[in-house]
Every structure is written in C-alpha cells, then in structure tokens.
Amino acid sequence: MQATADRVEAAYGVDLAALWPRLWLILPEPAVRQIQSARDSFSAAARLAAWAVGYALLAFWWGPAALVAIGCGTVARSRARTALDALAGLIEAAVDVHGRELATRVGLIAPDATGLLAHDTGDGMSEVFRKAE
Template sequence: MIPSSTLARIQALTEARDRIALREPARPTWYGDRMQATAHRVEAAYGVDLAALWPRLWLILPEPAVRQIQSAHDSFSAAARLAAWAVGYALLACWWWPAALAAVGCAAVARSRARTALDALAGLIEAAVDVHGRELATRVGLISPEAPGLLAHDTGDGMSAVFRKAE
C-alpha cells in the first residue's frame, strides 16, 4: 500500500506537469501541444482520428454545445488580436519608448487569455466527442441505436476509415 503522503506528492507533481503539457511536447508552441494532446486522447480512448471526425461531429452538435465551443473559439481569437496589438506597440516602441509598456502589458494579458481560452476549447472539443461521438457513429450506420455502452475503439477505427474515405 502506498502512503497517502506519497500519493499526495504524486498528485501534486502530476498537476504541475499538466500545467505545462498533458503529453510530451512535440509542437513549437504550448497551443499546438494542447490541441495535439486532445487529438491523442480522443485517439487513445476511441480509436478515432479527431481531424477526420470533427467536421462531421460539428454538423450534429446541439445548439448549446455549438455556442459554448464558438464562445471559447471567439475568446481565443480575441486574445490573438490582443497579441497583434502587442506587436504593433512593440514596433512603435522603436520610436516612442512608452509604447514598450503597452506592448508588454498587452502581450502578458494576451498570453494568459489565449492559454485559458485554448484550454477551454480543447476541453470542449474532447467533451463533444465523449458525449456525441456515439450518436455520430449511429447516424453513419456503424452501430445500432440500441447497442449499449460507450463508443468502442473498433467503432472509432471504422469512423476514421469512413471519414477519411479509406478503402
């Protein structure tokens, strides 16, 4: 039996690692790694290629889910616009030094907002697959509506093959 203090330490270290990356970093930015982690987690859980699945899943999502995902996407877009303003202020700082303060402030806020928004977006995308992936498999005829259980790995493999137009 593992002592509770050791379990608490493991939990704290896991949470610290997850703040940096959910998987080993493989992309140039944290943002790319976060979205790739979502794709890997969906692949590991259901055997489905998220890139092939997502456009079809988007078509059947109910309005509340679409609104939440769109809101997270819009928040990320707003953070990207703020980052663009930071670049503009940084260029202006070449001629007028007080603009450097605005550039640093905009960049810090943009980074924080972008990370929060993208983390929310990735979580919502994963949740949409969790909640509605089985419905999509049913609609494309890979499983029967009466079949019990979660989306099976072999069904996910089948959806990936169908959506990629594989033979």
C-alpha cells in the same frame, strides 16, 4: 489541442481531425454556442497579441510603447491559454457525449447498442471519414 486529439485517439481510436467536421454538424445548439464562445475568446486573445506586436513596432520610435506591448502580450498569452484549454475541453467533451450518436448516424453501430464508443468503432469512423486517404 494536439493533446486533446491524442487523448481522443487513445480513448476511441478516432482521428479527431477527420471526425470533427462531421461531429460539428450534429452538435446541439447549446454545445455549438459554448464552443463558439471559447473560440471567440481565443480570437480576442489573438487580436490582443496583434496589438502587442503593433505596440512593439511603435516602441522603436516611442519607448513607452514597449511597456504597453509587454502588458498586452502578457495578457494575450494568459487569455489565449485559458481559451484554448476551454476549447480543448469542450471539443473532447463533445466527442465523449456525441461520438456514439455520430457512429450511429453513419451506420457503424446499431441505434439500440449501449455502452461507450468502442475503439474498433472509432477506427471504423476514422477510416470512413478519411475516405481511404
């Protein structure tokens, strides 16, 4: 996730942590559903990891639970990585596709402007969204 924030910062000059809550508000329903689906997949992997911890604790009293814990942990790690990769990609894509729309809505660029989101516009969005922290 940090790599995604770094790429967005490098490409557009915008702080993803400050941008994201506002961008989330304007995303169309299909994008929201896809992002929620990726987040739900990560949550499911985290629940499986919690089960792995539970089985690991149980292994202190019942040895075979260690195998179950290892299996659950391995699957949870794999699923979490896949889900986070998908989530990071979707977040970055949302910025790519809808960042200009947000900049337009907050008045940093004209509605008829063309091209990609400029770095100075991203800097301006970060400044506005951080509220001069």
